Amino acid sequence: MTAVAATQVIVIGGSAGSLDVILKVLPDIRLNKHTAIIIVLHRKSSDDSPLVELLSYKTTLPVKEAEEKDLICGQCIYVAPSDYHLLIERDHTFSVDFSEKVNYSRPSIDITFQAAAEIYGENTIAILLSGANSDGTSGLQEVQRYQGKTVIQDPRTAEVSYMPQYALNNLTPDEILADDQIADYINRQQQA
Amino acid sequence: MDVGIIRDDEIDLLLNDIVETYGYDFIEYSRASLKRRINRLFTIDKFPSFAELRYRIKTDKEYLKRFVEEITVNVTEMFRDPHFYQELRNKILPALGTYPFIRIWHAGCSTGEEVYSMAILLKEANLLHKSLLYATDINPRVLEFARKALFPLSQMKQYSENYIRSGGKNDFSSYYSANYSLAKFNDELKAKIIFSTHNLVSDRSFNEFQLIVCRNVLIYFDRELQAKVFRLFDDSLEHLGYLALGAKETLRFSSIAPKYKQLGREKIWRKIG
Numbered sequence: 001m002t003a004v005a006a007t008q009v010i011v012i013g014g015s016a017g018s019l020d021v022i023l024k025v026l027p028d029i030r031l032n033k034h035t036a037i038i039i040v041l042h043r044k045s046s047d048d049s050p051l052v053e054l055l056s057y058k059t060t061l062p063v064k065e066a067e068e069k070d071l072i073c074g075q076c077i078y079v080a081p082s083d084y085h086l087l088i089e090r091d092h093t094f095s096v097d098f099s100e101k102v103n104y105s106r107p108s109i110d111i112t113f114q115a116a117a118e119i120y121g122e123n124t125i126a127i128l129l130s131g132a133n134s135d136g137t138s139g140l141q142e143v144q145r146y147q148g149k150t151v152i153q154d155p156r157t158a159e160v161s162y163m164p165q166y167a168l169n170n171l172t173p174d175e176i177l178a179d180d181q182i183a184d185y186i187n188r189q190q191q192a
Numbered sequence: 193m194d195v196g197i198i199r200d201d202e203i204d205l206l207l208n209d210i211v212e213t214y215g216y217d218f219i220e221y222s223r224a225s226l227k228r229r230i231n232r233l234f235t236i237d238k239f240p241s242f243a244e245l246r247y248r249i250k251t252d253k254e255y256l257k258r259f260v261e262e263i264t265v266n267v268t269e270m271f272r273d274p275h276f277y278q279e280l281r282n283k284i285l286p287a288l289g290t291y292p293f294i295r296i297w298h299a300g301c302s303t304g305e306e307v308y309s310m311a312i313l314l315k316e317a318n319l320l321h322k323s324l325l326y327a328t329d330i331n332p333r334v335l336e337f338a339r340k341a342l343f344p345l346s347q348m349k350q351y352s353e354n355y356i357r358s359g360g361k362n363d364f365s366s367y368y369s370a371n372y373s374l375a376k377f378n379d380e381l382k383a384k385i386i387f388s389t390h391n392l393v394s395d396r397s398f399n400e401f402q403l404i405v406c407r408n409v410l411i412y413f414d415r416e417l418q419a420k421v422f423r424l425f426d427d428s429l430e431h432l433g434y435l436a437l438g439a440k441e442t443l444r445f446s447s448i449a450p451k452y453k454q455l456g457r458e459k460i461w462r463k464i465g
Contacts, residue, residue, distance in 0.1 A: 068222075068411050068440060081440055084411075087224035090200070096440050097225040098408045099265045115224060 003073035005092050006036035008123040010186055011116045013109030013139070015042040015131025017159025021179045022129070026058035026077075028183035033074040035190045038066065040080040040112045042105050042131065052079055066094045080107040088115040103135035113139025117146040124148030125189055127182065131163030137170050144171065151175045151185065197231050202242050206230070209250050216260060216330070217393045220417035229263040236262075261333045265412065269347070270305045271354035272407075273439055277309060278359045279458045284434055285317045288402055294323040297401045297428065299392060300409035301327035304338025304385075309355075310405070311381040312367055316360070320384055326399065328390035335387045341377040343368075348375050392421050397428040404429055407438035407459075415445075422446040426463070435461045 014022065018041060031037065043051065056063045059077065064070075066078040072092050080086040084096040085107050102108035109128070113136065116124045126143040128136040130153060140150045150173040155161035157178045168176070177185055198206075203226070211217045218226060239245040248255050271277050288294050294314075298307045307327040314320040329335055343351075352364035368375040390398070392409070404425050410418050425435055426448045435443065435452065437459040443449050451465030 067442075069415060069445075084440060087222075087228065089222065089224050095222045095224050096411050097228070097265065098267055098411070098438075099225070099229070100267055111228070 003071075003076065004033055006034060006072050006074040006076075007120075008035045008074075008125070008191060009038055009072065009116050009120050010035065010125045010127065010189070011038045011040065011112055012127045012129065013040045013113060013136045014129035015105070015109075015133060015135065015160070015163055017130035017132075019043075020159065021153065021182070022055070023058055024179060025183040025186075026055060028187070029059065029061070030187050031061055031075045031077075032190050035074050036072050037077045037186075038072075038080065038086070038112060038116065039077065040086060040107050040109050042107070042109075042133075042135070043082055051082075055079065066096070068094055068096045070094050080112060082107070085111045086115070087111065088119045090119065092119065103133055105133065105135050109136040110139035110142075114142040117143040117148050120148070122147040123191075125151065125186075127151040127153070127186075128164055128167050129153045130158035130160045132160045133163060134166045136163060137167040140167055140173065141171055149174045149189070151177055151182070153182070154178045198227070198234055198242055198245075200227070202246075203227055203230060206246055206249065209246060210256070210259075213250055214253075214256055215394065216256075216391070218263070220393065220414050220420075222412050222414055225265070225412055226263060229265070233259065233262045257333060260331050264331055265408075266302045266331070266334050268302045268305045268408075269354070270309045270343070270351040271358045271360075272306065272309075274354045274357035274359075276358075276436070276439070276458050276460075277313065277354075278357075279456065279460060280310075280436070281313055281317070281359050283455065284403065284436075284460065285313060285319060288434075289317060289319050291402060292322065294319060294403075295399060295401045296323065296325045296403045296405065297399070298325060298327045299390070299404060299406040299425075301329050301335075301338060301387075302331075303334050303343075304341070304387075305343065305351075306405065306407065307338070307385055308341065308377055308381055311384060312355070312360075313358075314384075315381065316362070320380070323384055325385045326401075327385055327387050330389065330391045330393075332389050335389060339382075339387050341379075341382050342371075342374045343377070345370055345373050345375045392424065393417065397424055399428065400430050401428055401433060402430055403434045403436065405436045407436065408441070409438070410441045411438065419446055422448050426451070429463050431463060433463050435463070437461075 063077045152173045155165040355364045452461040
């Protein structure tokens with residue numbers, strides 16, 4: 001497989017209760033060679049390999065921890081490292097940042113949503129899942145400002161509804177999806 | 193937080209002004225992080241326009257200091273990544289102990305938490321008396337802070353846990369005295385630390401070391417600047433010396449990589465070539 005730089009990114013942000021959703025949707029997700037997925041998950045552990053490994057069991061797509069200066073390639077799933085913010089450079093490589101927490105979180109979903117919107121513009125899809133804080137909302141607003149697409153997990157299907165509900169109180173997304181509709185949505189949104 | 197108020201071309205202008213007026217060169221810093229920091233400062237300090245920020249920086253030397261302090265990331269902690277310190281404790285310090293005199297450079301030491309952690313390790317290994325720690329940073333203000341050896345008491349619970357997880361056997365609170373909301377670290381730790389400004393972008397090698405610690409600094413540099421700094425470290429490291437980087441940093445893709453061997457899983461390399 002020859003890797004090409006992604007021209008579309010799907011950024012999935014989640015906190016408490018979101019890992020189960022990701023594990024559930026991953027097996028059904030297909031990616032074409034122009035699309036990358038970036039997962040930003042709040043978590044406590046400082047060791048990243050178990051999460052990457054856990055996700056790898058659920059998909060045949062390559063799952064990697066996002067490393068600084070890595071080119072973002074299509075048909076690949078990247079996971080933000082724990083305890084660092086994940087940013088994107090103009091040359092479509094990742095960079096990481098150990099600055100202050102945002103919304104009590106590092107990695108911050110807001111930061112990566114915003115970073116993706118700035119670089120990929122309308123070819124950004126941001127998906128906000130279950131969680132117990134307000135991270136992600138201002139990032140979704142940035143994605144909208146750059147004409148990207150926004151998706152919020154239906155709070156009624158979220159294990160912890162606070163985060164998606166907070167976003168819904170502040171913006172109108174393109175889609176509100178139940179957890180079992182997310183994989184299908186991702187598969188349909190990719191450029192042919 | 194609003195990101196993207198200041199455009200990339202405006203950042204180019206600003207960085208050019210700064211290097212021309214003051215000699216601080218941020219042009220080869222990773223742009224995404226830098227842009228976020230500049231926009232953050234722009235918002236916090238309530239500038240009405242980019243032009244006003246630009247004028248202020250060009251004409252106000254004091255404000256430039258604030259700018260440097262705010263756009264460089266100074267978040268750090270004591271015994272951060274405890275297993276890293278465990279590796280230093282168990283593998284690296286015993287090797288350094290064979291030297292008659294130990295010189296260590298903390299490059300980009302920020303407010304000093306990591307260099308005081310190192311001093312504690314050296315003391316516990318009975319090596320502090322024959323060690324000298326050079327702690328440098330681009331930013332004079334954080335060094336002033338580091339010299340005081342005063343850290344928030346509220347952090348001590350976390351630092352104590354880190355210390356224990358790094359293999360520390362003592363009572364962590366024996367290294368400081370509590371003074372209202374601050375913890376003042378013992379003078380004997382500071383006695384072996386030399387604080388000084390040093391800019392990794394523009395300053396040269398100033399000594400030879402057996403260990404260089406530079407953690408979570410290179411992530412803010414682009415590839416060319418990283419390459420330059422790796423050469424500076426290589427010039428500053430003795431044969432068989434050690435280079436320690438942050439958890440997400442690597443020597444792997446650099447031109448000096450063939451001369452270095454990584455030790456175990458931690459981000460520590462030994463100069464063998």
